[in-house]
Amino acid sequence: MSAADLVTSAPSRRRPGHSRTTRIVIYGLLFLFALVYLVPLLVMVMTSLKPLDEVTGGNMFALPRHLTFAPWSMAWGEARIGVSDTRGISGYFFNSVKMVVPAVLISTLLGALNGYVLTKWSFPGHKLVFGMMLFACFIPFQSVIIPMAVILGMLGRIGVNLADLTGWSFGLGNATVNLVIVHVIYGLGFTTLFFRNYYAAFPSELVKAAMIDGASFFQIFRRILLPNSTPIIIVTVIYQFTNIWNDFLFGSTFAAGDTAPMTVALNNLVNTSTGVVEYNVNMAAAIIAAAPTLLVYVIAGRYFVRGLMAGAVKG
Amino acid sequence: MTAMTEREAATAMTRRKLGPSLRGYFQDWLPRLVLAPSFLLVLVFVYGFNLWTLFLSFTNSKAFPTTNLIGFTNYVRLWNWTFETDPPSNWYTALVNMGLFGGLYIFFCLFLGLLLAILLDQKIRGEGILRPIYLYPLALSFIVTGTAWKLFLDPRIGLENALHDWGWTSFHFDWVVDPKMMIYCVAIAGIWQSSGFVMAMFLAGLRGVDGEILKAAQIDGASTYQTYRRIVIPIIRPVFFSALIVLAHMAIKSYDLVLSVTGKNPGGAAELPSTFMYSYTFTRNQMAIGSASAVIMLMTIAAIMVPYIYSETREQNR
Numbered sequence: 001m002s003a004a005d006l007v008t009s010a011p012s013r014r015r016p017g018h019s020r021t022t023r024i025v026i027y028g029l030l031f032l033f034a035l036v037y038l039v040p041l042l043v044m045v046m047t048s049l050k051p052l053d054e055v056t057g058g059n060m061f062a063l064p065r066h067l068t069f070a071p072w073s074m075a076w077g078e079a080r081i082g083v084s085d086t087r088g089i090s091g092y093f094f095n096s097v098k099m100v101v102p103a104v105l106i107s108t109l110l111g112a113l114n115g116y117v118l119t120k121w122s123f124p125g126h127k128l129v130f131g132m133m134l135f136a137c138f139i140p141f142q143s144v145i146i147p148m149a150v151i152l153g154m155l156g157r158i159g160v161n162l163a164d165l166t167g168w169s170f171g172l173g174n175a176t177v178n179l180v181i182v183h184v185i186y187g188l189g190f191t192t193l194f195f196r197n198y199y200a201a202f203p204s205e206l207v208k209a210a211m212i213d214g215a216s217f218f219q220i221f222r223r224i225l226l227p228n229s230t231p232i233i234i235v236t237v238i239y240q241f242t243n244i245w246n247d248f249l250f251g252s253t254f255a256a257g258d259t260a261p262m263t264v265a266l267n268n269l270v271n272t273s274t275g276v277v278e279y280n281v282n283m284a285a286a287i288i289a290a291a292p293t294l295l296v297y298v299i300a301g302r303y304f305v306r307g308l309m310a311g312a313v314k315g
Numbered sequence: 316m317t318a319m320t321e322r323e324a325a326t327a328m329t330r331r332k333l334g335p336s337l338r339g340y341f342q343d344w345l346p347r348l349v350l351a352p353s354f355l356l357v358l359v360f361v362y363g364f365n366l367w368t369l370f371l372s373f374t375n376s377k378a379f380p381t382t383n384l385i386g387f388t389n390y391v392r393l394w395n396w397t398f399e400t401d402p403p404s405n406w407y408t409a410l411v412n413m414g415l416f417g418g419l420y421i422f423f424c425l426f427l428g429l430l431l432a433i434l435l436d437q438k439i440r441g442e443g444i445l446r447p448i449y450l451y452p453l454a455l456s457f458i459v460t461g462t463a464w465k466l467f468l469d470p471r472i473g474l475e476n477a478l479h480d481w482g483w484t485s486f487h488f489d490w491v492v493d494p495k496m497m498i499y500c501v502a503i504a505g506i507w508q509s510s511g512f513v514m515a516m517f518l519a520g521l522r523g524v525d526g527e528i529l530k531a532a533q534i535d536g537a538s539t540y541q542t543y544r545r546i547v548i549p550i551i552r553p554v555f556f557s558a559l560i561v562l563a564h565m566a567i568k569s570y571d572l573v574l575s576v577t578g579k580n581p582g583g584a585a586e587l588p589s590t591f592m593y594s595y596t597f598t599r600n601q602m603a604i605g606s607a608s609a610v611i612m613l614m615t616i617a618a619i620m621v622p623y624i625y626s627e628t629r630e631q632n633r
Contacts, residue, residue, distance in 0.1 A: 018437065018539070023437075026434050026437055026439070027439070029430075029434055030431075030434050030435070030439065030445055033427075033431060033449065034445055034448045034449070036507070037448050037449050037451070037452060037507070037511065038448055040452075040463045040464065040467055040507070041451075041463070043463070043466065043467060044463050044466070047466060055472060056471070056472055058480075059476070059477045059480040059481070060466070060467075060472055060473055060474075060476065060477050061477050110352075110353050113349050113350070113353075114349075114350055114353050117346040117347070117349055117350040118350070121346035121347075123346070123347055129350070129354055131624060131625075132354075132357065132358070132362070133353070133354065133357050134624055135361075135617075135620065135621070135624060136357045136361040138564055138616060138620045138624075139361060139365065139613060139616065140567060140568050140589070140609070140612045140613055140616050141568070142568075142570075142588075142589055142592045142593070142608075142609040142612055142613075143364070143365050143368050143609040143610065143612060143613040144360065144361065144364040144365060144368065145596075145609075146367075146368055146371060146380070146596060146602060146605070146606060146609075147363075147364040147367040147368060148360070148364065150380060185356050185357070185360045185361075186360075186361075188353050188356060188357060189357065189361075192353065216342070217342065217345045217346060217349075242454060245456070246455070246456030246457070246458075247456075248456065248457065248458050248570070248571035248574075249570050249571065249593075253597070263456050263458045263459075263571070266458050266459070266462065267458050267571070267574060267575055270462050270465070270575065270578075271574075271575075271578050271579050279466050279469075279472060282462060282466070283462070283463075283466065286458075286459045286462040286463060289456065289458070289459050290454070290455050290456070290459045293454040293455065293456070294451065294454050294455070296454070297447075297450075297451055297454035301447055301450075304454065305450065305515055308453065308512060308515070309515065309516065309519060
C-alpha cells in the first residue's frame with residue numbers, strides 16, 4: 001500500500017541536472033505518449049457525434065461538421081442488440097447496475113469480516129486458509145466455468161420447482177442473481193486480501209483493550225475496525241466495481257438475451273450489425289459502457305490506482 | 316504469534332465472564348464460523364470445481380458432462396494437435412498466438428511502462444496531468460478497448476483511411492482484417508490498455524528507492540543513464556517480477572479482447588487457449604476437450620502463481 005501512496009502523493013525529490021536538449025526530448029516523448037493514449041478516446045467521442053456518412057466518408061481525426069447526438073439516443077434506446085431486441089442498450093445498462101451493486105456490497109462486507117478474523121482472531125492454520133483464498137484470485141475462470149454452468153442450471157431447475165410450489169423462485173435461476181453469486185464468490189479472494197493486508201497493520205492493542213473491556217467479536221468489528229476502514233473500503237469497492245462492471249466471460253456465459261450485462265450487449269451490438277457498420281452508434285454505446293468506470297477513475301483516481309496496486313503487487 | 320495470544324486472552328476473558336457455558340464455546344468459535352462460509356465457498360467453487368473440470372477432462376463429455384472415463388485420450392489429442400501444422404489445428408494456432416500475443420504484450424508493457432516511469436521520474440512539470448492520461452485505459456473493459464481499436468484499425472475508416480486523406484496514399488495498414496495479422500492488433504490494443512498500469516507499478520518502485528544512494532552516485536559522478544542502469548533498475552527488480560506475473564496472468568486469461576478487436580475471432584485466426592476452451596466447450600460440443608484445455612491453462616497459471624504466492628506469504632512471515 002505504501003508504494004501506491006508514493007505513486008499518488010509523494011513529490012519526486014530528484015532534480016537531475018539535464019541539459020536543455022535532454023529536457024526537450026523527455027517532454028517530447030511524454031507528450032507523444034500522452035497523445036497515443038488519448039487519441040483513441042478522442043476519436044471515439046468525435047465518431048459518436050458524427051452522422052454515419054461523415055464517419056464512413058470522412059477522416060476519423062476530423063471534427064464533426066454536423067454535430068449530432070442522434071447516435072447517442074440510437075445507442076441508448078433503439079439500437080439492435082442481438083437478433084430481436086431493438087430497444088438499445090439502456091436495459092442492459094441497468095442489468096449491469098442491478099448486478100454490480102449487490103455483488104460489490106456483499107463481497108466487500110465478507111472480505112472485511114474475513115480480513116478481521118484472519119488478522120485479529122487468527123487460529124492455527126490461518127495462513128493456509130488465507131493462501132488458499134489468495135490463489136482463488138488467480139485461477140483462470142475457464143477452469144471453473146463448466147461446473148459453474150452445471151450448478152447454475154441445477155439452481156435454475158430448483159427455482160422453477162419452487163415457483164411451481166410456492167409461487168416464488170426465491171431468485172434461483174434469475175440471471176442477475178446468478179451473476180451476483182458468481183461475482184461474490186470469485187471476488188472473495190481479492191476482497192479478503194485487501195482487508196487482511198489493511199487490518200494486519202491496524203494496531204492490535206486497540207483490539208486487545210476492547211477484548212479486555214468485554215467487547216464482543218462483532219462489537220469490536222463494528223465500533224473499532226469499521227470506523228477506521230474507510231480508505232480500504234473505498235479501494236475495495238472501486239476495485240470490485242471496475243472488475244465486475246467490466247467482466248465479459250461470466251456475463252456472456254451465464255446471462256443470455258435480455259438479462260445480459262452491459263459488456264455483453266455492447267459486444268452483441270458491435271459484432272452482429274449486418275450490412276453497414278454503424279460506427280457512430282457503436283462508439284456512443286461503448287462510451288456509455290465505459291462511463292461508470294471512467295467516472296470512478298476521474299473522481300477517485302487516487303484510490304483506483306491504490307486498489308490496482310494492492311490487487312497486483314501485494315501477494 | 317501475537318494474534319494467538321490475543322485470541323487466548325479473549326477466550327480467557329469470555330470464560331471468566333460466562334463460565335464454561337455453551338455461549339462461551341460459541342464465542343470461541345464465532346470468528347471461525349464467520350470465516351467458514353467464505354472459505355467453504357472458495358473450497359467448493361474454486362478447488363472443487365477445478366477438480367470437477369479435471370475429472371471432466373478424463374471423460375468423453377460432449378455437449379453435456381458425462382462420467383465415462385476414457386483416460387488421457389483428450390490430452391493425447393491436444394498433444395497431437397500441438398504439432399498439427401498442415402493445416403494448423405485450432406490448438407496449434409492458439410498456442411502460437413499465445414506465444415506471439417503473450418510475448419509482445421508482456422515485453423512492450425514492461426518496456427513502455429519502465430520508459431514512461433523513468434521519464435516521469437525526471438521531476439516533470441505536469442506529472443499530475445500526464446500520469447492519469449497514461450493510466451485511464453485500464454478503467455475501460457476489454458470490450459470497450461477492443462471496440463475503440465477496431466474502429467481505429469479498420470482500413471476503410473480508421474488510421475489507413477485518415478493517412479490516405481492527408482495525402483500519404485501508399486500507406487497500408489489492414490492488419491485487423493488480415494487473418495495472419497489479427498493477433499498483432501489484439502496485442503496493440505492490449506498493450507495500450509495495460510502499459511499505463513505497469514508504468515504506475517514502476518513509478519512506485521522508483522519513488523521507493525532511497526534518495527541517499529542516488530545522491531551518493533551523483534557525487535561519484537555517475538550519469539543519469541549509469542545511475543538507472545547500474546543502481547536504480549537492479550534495486551527495483553522485484554517490481555519487474557511482480558509486473559511480469561501480473562501480465563503473464565492477464566495474457567493467459569485474455570478472452571474478451573480477442574473477440575472485440577477481431578469481431579468474434581473469424582475463422583479462429585486469433586485463437587488463444589481461452590477462446591479455444593470456450594468454443595470447444597460451448598459451441599462445438601466437445602466439453603471434454605474444452606476441460607482438458609482449461610486444465611492446461613490452470614496448470615500454466617499455477618506454475619507461475621504458486622511460487623509467487625509462496626514467496627510473498629513467506630516474506631510476510633518475517
